[in-house]
Amino acid sequence: MFTILPLASRFHAPDLVEAACAALAAGLAAQGLPTRRVEDASDAQALFLVTGGTEHLALEAAAQRPxxxxxxxxxxxxxxxAALEVLARLHQIGRQGRLFLINGxxxxxxxxxxxxxxxxxxxRMARLRLGLIGTPSDWLVASRPDPARVTETWGPAVIEVPLADLEAALRQADPVAAEALDQGFRQGATRILEPSAADLRTAAQVAAALRSLVAAQRLxxxxxxxxxxxxxLATTGCLGLSDLMDAGIVAGCEGDLPAALTMLWVQALTGRLSFMANPQDLDPAAGTLWLAHCTIARKLVQTYALRSHFESALGVGIQGTWAPGPVTLVRIGGxxxxGLYVAExxxxxxxxxxxxxRTQVQVRLQGGLASLLARPLGNHHILVPGxxxxxxxxYHNLFIDSQPARA
Known part of the structure; x- marks a missing residue:
C-alpha cells in the first residue's frame, strides 16, 4: 500500500480537499497502485500538494523524509x-525530488x-542478509569492497562467515538431505560425463552443508x-550454489561480493534468477559476447549435463542450455x-x-561492448532473462548515483 500525506491550505474548503484526495486515490488505483492516507510525514512515501499555499508545509515534511x-x-x-516551487527549493538545497502531475x-x-x-x-534491500562465506578469492583484486560500504550504499547487511563454518557443516551434513540432492541432480540431468558416483555424493554433501549453513545464518x-x-577437499560447490539459487537464495562464486550484490539487487527488482559468469570472448563488429561459468540455477536452463569443474577437472559442474531470447547484462562495481554497467x-x-x-552463453548486445573493455567494473557479470x-x-539514479560521494 502506497502511503500519501495530503497537504492543504487552511483557506480551502474541506470538501474540495476531500474530493481531490478521493480523485487521486481512484486514479492511482486504476493504475494498479492502491494508496493509503497518513497524517505523519515519517510514514509517507509521497507528499500530495492538494492546494497552493502548501510550500512551507511540504518542505517541513520533506525534512523528515530521505x-x-x-x-x-x-x-x-x-x-x-506549489509543487514546482517546492521542487525548485529542494534542488537548491541539494535534495533530490520527483514531481508527478496526476491528471488522467x-x-x-x-x-x-x-x-x-x-x-x-x-x-527490502535494507532488510536482507548477504553472507560472505570465506574471503574473496585472491585473484579478485577489484572486487573486494569494505562490507560496510555494501550496507551503506545498497542496504544489505554483510554477514562474514568463516570458511571453517562450512567445513564444520560439511562434517555434519544430513545424509538424507545429501542423498536427495544427489538423486535430484542425477535424475534431472540429460548426461553425466566425467563425475563419478563418489564425486556426485561429495558434491551433494557440500550442497546439503551449504543449505544448513545458510539456514543457520538466516542468509x-x-x-x-x-x-x-x-x-x-577435491570437490566443488557448484551443485550447492545451483541448489540455493533454485530455492530463491542468491548464491555467487569466489567470494565476489559485488557480483553477489548485483544478483541480489536484480532478483529483488525483477523477481528473476540470474547467471553469474565470466566474459570469455567478444566481437565488437557483431556486438556479441561469450559468457561462461560452471554453475547455474537449473530453473534458468532448458536442459543440463553434469560435468567436471572446468579449471580443476574435479568435482561436479553444470553445463546448462540457456534458451534464446531477451536478456540484460549487469554489474555493480567501483x-x-x-558504478553500474548495464546493457540489453x-x-x-x-x-x-x-x-x-561449462555453461556457455553467447549474447548479442545493443551497445556496451566498448565500455566493457575500456572501463570494466570487474570480471564477473550477471545475466538475467528479459x-x-x-x-x-x-533505481540506480534514484538511490545510488544520487548519494553524496564519500571521502
Missing part, C-alpha cells in the same frame, strides 16, 4: 504551481507506480570462496560501489568449448 522526495500534484487549486493523461501515474516499486525494493544470499573446496540484448547461442567453464535496463538505471 531522498528522493516524491511530490504529487493535480491540475486544480494551484497544486502544480500521460504516464505520470504509471511512472509513480514504478517508483513505488523501487521504494519497496529499496526497503538471503551468499558468496562462497569455493576454490578452497577444490584445493582442500571503489564506492556506485538477446541470447543467441550456447556453446560446449572444452577450454571454457530487458530490464530502464528499471535498473532508474
Amino acid at each position: 531522498d528522493p522526495v516524491l511530490l504529487l500534484a493535480h491540475p486544480a487549486q494551484n497544486s502544480l504551481p 493523461t500521460g504516464t505520470a501515474a504509471a511512472d509513480l507506480a514504478r517508483t513505488a516499486h523501487h521504494l519497496a525494493v529499496r526497503a 538471503d544470499a551468499c558468496s562462497v570462496r569455493c576454490f578452497d573446496l577444490v584445493t582442500g 571503489e564506492d560501489l556506485r 540484448g538477446e541470447a543467441v547461442a550456447c556453446g560446449s568449448a572444452e577450454d571454457r567453464c 530487458h530490464w535496463a530502464a528499471e535498473l538505471r532508474e
Whole structure:
C-alpha cells in the first residue's frame, strides 16, 4: 500500500480537499497502485500538494523524509504551481525530488507506480542478509569492497562467515538431505560425463552443508570462496550454489561480493534468477559476447549435463542450455560501489568449448561492448532473462548515483 500525506491550505474548503484526495486515490488505483492516507510525514512515501499555499508545509515534511522526495500534484487549486516551487527549493538545497502531475493523461501515474516499486525494493534491500562465506578469492583484486560500504550504499547487511563454518557443516551434513540432492541432480540431468558416483555424493554433501549453513545464518544470499573446496577437499560447490539459487537464495562464486550484490539487487527488482559468469570472448563488429561459468540455477536452463569443474577437472559442474531470447547484462562495481554497467540484448547461442567453464552463453548486445573493455567494473557479470535496463538505471539514479560521494 502506497502511503500519501495530503497537504492543504487552511483557506480551502474541506470538501474540495476531500474530493481531490478521493480523485487521486481512484486514479492511482486504476493504475494498479492502491494508496493509503497518513497524517505523519515519517510514514509517507509521497507528499500530495492538494492546494497552493502548501510550500512551507511540504518542505517541513520533506525534512523528515530521505531522498528522493516524491511530490504529487493535480491540475486544480494551484497544486502544480506549489509543487514546482517546492521542487525548485529542494534542488537548491541539494535534495533530490520527483514531481508527478496526476491528471488522467500521460504516464505520470504509471511512472509513480514504478517508483513505488523501487521504494519497496529499496526497503527490502535494507532488510536482507548477504553472507560472505570465506574471503574473496585472491585473484579478485577489484572486487573486494569494505562490507560496510555494501550496507551503506545498497542496504544489505554483510554477514562474514568463516570458511571453517562450512567445513564444520560439511562434517555434519544430513545424509538424507545429501542423498536427495544427489538423486535430484542425477535424475534431472540429460548426461553425466566425467563425475563419478563418489564425486556426485561429495558434491551433494557440500550442497546439503551449504543449505544448513545458510539456514543457520538466516542468509538471503551468499558468496562462497569455493576454490578452497577444490584445493582442500577435491570437490566443488557448484551443485550447492545451483541448489540455493533454485530455492530463491542468491548464491555467487569466489567470494565476489559485488557480483553477489548485483544478483541480489536484480532478483529483488525483477523477481528473476540470474547467471553469474565470466566474459570469455567478444566481437565488437557483431556486438556479441561469450559468457561462461560452471554453475547455474537449473530453473534458468532448458536442459543440463553434469560435468567436471572446468579449471580443476574435479568435482561436479553444470553445463546448462540457456534458451534464446531477451536478456540484460549487469554489474555493480567501483571503489564506492556506485558504478553500474548495464546493457540489453538477446541470447543467441550456447556453446560446449572444452577450454571454457561449462555453461556457455553467447549474447548479442545493443551497445556496451566498448565500455566493457575500456572501463570494466570487474570480471564477473550477471545475466538475467528479459530487458530490464530502464528499471535498473532508474533505481540506480534514484538511490545510488544520487548519494553524496564519500571521502
